[in-house]
Amino acid sequence: MDISVLGTGYLGATHAACMAELGFSVVGVDIDEAKIAALSAGTTPFYEPGLGPILRRAMDNGRLVFTTDISVAARATVHFIAVGTPQAKGSFAADTSAVEQVLRALVPHLEGDHVVIGKSTVPVGTAAHLQAMVDELAGDRANVEVCWNPEFLREGYAVQDTITPDRIVLGISQPSSPAREVVEKLYAQALAAGTPMIVTDLATAELVKVAANAFLATKISFINAVSEVCEAAGADVTAVADALGHDKRIGRRFLNAGLGFGGGCLPKDIRAFMARAGELGANEALTFLREVDAINMRRRDHLVQVVKSVCGGSLIGQNIAVLGCAFKPHSDDVRDSPSLAVAGALSLGGAEVSVYDPQAMDNARAIFPTLHYATDTQEVLSGADCVVVATEWPEFLELDPSEAATMVRTPRVVDGRNVIDRQAWLAAGWSVHALGRPSLEPSSS
Numbered sequence: 001m002d003i004s005v006l007g008t009g010y011l012g013a014t015h016a017a018c019m020a021e022l023g024f025s026v027v028g029v030d031i032d033e034a035k036i037a038a039l040s041a042g043t044t045p046f047y048e049p050g051l052g053p054i055l056r057r058a059m060d061n062g063r064l065v066f067t068t069d070i071s072v073a074a075r076a077t078v079h080f081i082a083v084g085t086p087q088a089k090g091s092f093a094a095d096t097s098a099v100e101q102v103l104r105a106l107v108p109h110l111e112g113d114h115v116v117i118g119k120s121t122v123p124v125g126t127a128a129h130l131q132a133m134v135d136e137l138a139g140d141r142a143n144v145e146v147c148w149n150p151e152f153l154r155e156g157y158a159v160q161d162t163i164t165p166d167r168i169v170l171g172i173s174q175p176s177s178p179a180r181e182v183v184e185k186l187y188a189q190a191l192a193a194g195t196p197m198i199v200t201d202l203a204t205a206e207l208v209k210v211a212a213n214a215f216l217a218t219k220i221s222f223i224n225a226v227s228e229v230c231e232a233a234g235a236d237v238t239a240v241a242d243a244l245g246h247d248k249r250i251g252r253r254f255l256n257a258g259l260g261f262g263g264g265c266l267p268k269d270i271r272a273f274m275a276r277a278g279e280l281g282a283n284e285a286l287t288f289l290r291e292v293d294a295i296n297m298r299r300r301d302h303l304v305q306v307v308k309s310v311c312g313g314s315l316i317g318q319n320i321a322v323l324g325c326a327f328k329p330h331s332d333d334v335r336d337s338p339s340l341a342v343a344g345a346l347s348l349g350g351a352e353v354s355v356y357d358p359q360a361m362d363n364a365r366a367i368f369p370t371l372h373y374a375t376d377t378q379e380v381l382s383g384a385d386c387v388v389v390a391t392e393w394p395e396f397l398e399l400d401p402s403e404a405a406t407m408v409r410t411p412r413v414v415d416g417r418n419v420i421d422r423q424a425w426l427a428a429g430w431s432v433h434a435l436g437r438p439s440l441e442p443s444s445s
């Protein structure tokens with residue numbers, strides 16, 4: 001079975017390499033020449049742990065090639081759509097134009113039987129619309145079936161999530177659809193290992209993805225809302241989350257209060273979900289997601305205010321070290337990154353901001369060139385009046401607070417992710433601040 005993967009970003013490049021790793025012959029296609037040149041040279045154009053070796057192995061054994069020429073994809077019979085669906089300009093809706101464009105480019109080259117498997121996150125109803133569009137483009141030359149197989153991969157764990165997903169969801173237009181057999185063959189290894197497969201209609205499959213992301217976003221904003229009350233009441237949100245997490249109906253995961261969610265998925269997906277519900281007439285169903293979004297966005301401003309207050313009420317002339325600018329650890333992605341937003345806001349507020357991130361520096365520099373980017377943790381800490389833990393990379397959690405104290409000008413730390421060992425930092429002479437937890441001052445210890 002020959003496969004094409006259309007779109008080679010975080011999702012597509014990982015999917016292409018993993019499908020080749022599973023033994024299929026794969027061509028990855030993208031319109032971005034620089035991306036294709038990098039991938040063709042065996043380098044990943046973004047940071048994703050574990051992807052490089054799999055990519056190079058697949059290329060060395062000839063199972064994986066990359067091209068900008070979409071006509072090459074016509075030699076395959078299975079086509080994954082992995083292009084982006086960003087937030088549309090001036091609206092909450094998803095911009096699905098890349099999904100349409102890629103099919104408009106591909107289908108005229110097709111002959112015979114083909115299956116198109118959508119992986120991109122799309123508004124409910126998109127797959128049915130694409131099937132109608134594809135039928136028209138294919139005419140009598142080809143028989144092209146569109147199905148939807150949403151992707152739940154997390155950046156930083158993309159390879160693991162692709163090879164061993166926790167569930168496989170497939171939306172098909174009719175129960176007898178041949179796409180089901182094709183997809184079962186593609187995921188034979190995971191299915192043999194017992195991975196549950198939910199086969200459903202197109203609309204339900206599309207909805208599973210956005211509903212999952214909306215739920216995760218809601219869980220994070222819930223605990224961040226509780227965090228606001230904790231601050232008002234002098235309580236500790238981390239202890240609240242730990243205690244809640246022991247309730248199996250709730251669970252501890254995604255209850256980490258702090259700077260909130262960002263990245264290329266959660267923020268735009270909850271907005272697109274609201275927009276689509278409105279278009280469908282379910283106007284009131286998802287209005288709570290506006291609140292989820294608002295709670296999340298005010299975390300950033302709140303952290304800036306905490307830093308300002310820790311620095312004595314003004315940011316002007318303060319040296320602030322921001323640890324991390326990726327939207328989460330194990331990623332170089334700075335799309336809608338809360339950490340980078342905070343670094344930028346501190347700088348615009350008059351602080352001298354120095355940023356260090358183990359992977360995301362180039363991406364951050366490209367969109368926020370006016371910040372100072374340090375070359376390592378030592379440089380970023382040097383002379384700081386306040387240290388902000390913004391992205392919870394392991395190397396920041398492993399910092400020795402006593403050593404760090406010798407590098408800064410004033411030992412003040414604001415933990416934006418509630419991850420540092422507060423007592424160890426306090427014992428090393430730091431004043432320790434966080435979101436949703438009481439501050440600790442060395443003199444009062």
Ligand code: UDX
Binds near residue numbers: 213
């Ligand atoms: C998410 C979904 O998890 C994934 O299934 C989907 O396919 C794409 O979107 P990703 O964007 O890679 O994946 O990040 P995720 O690990 O979900 O984290 C999202 C954001 O939430 C990050 O900014 C993270 O820092 C934040 N987060 C996560 C919290 O603030 N608190 C938590 O407890 C968990």
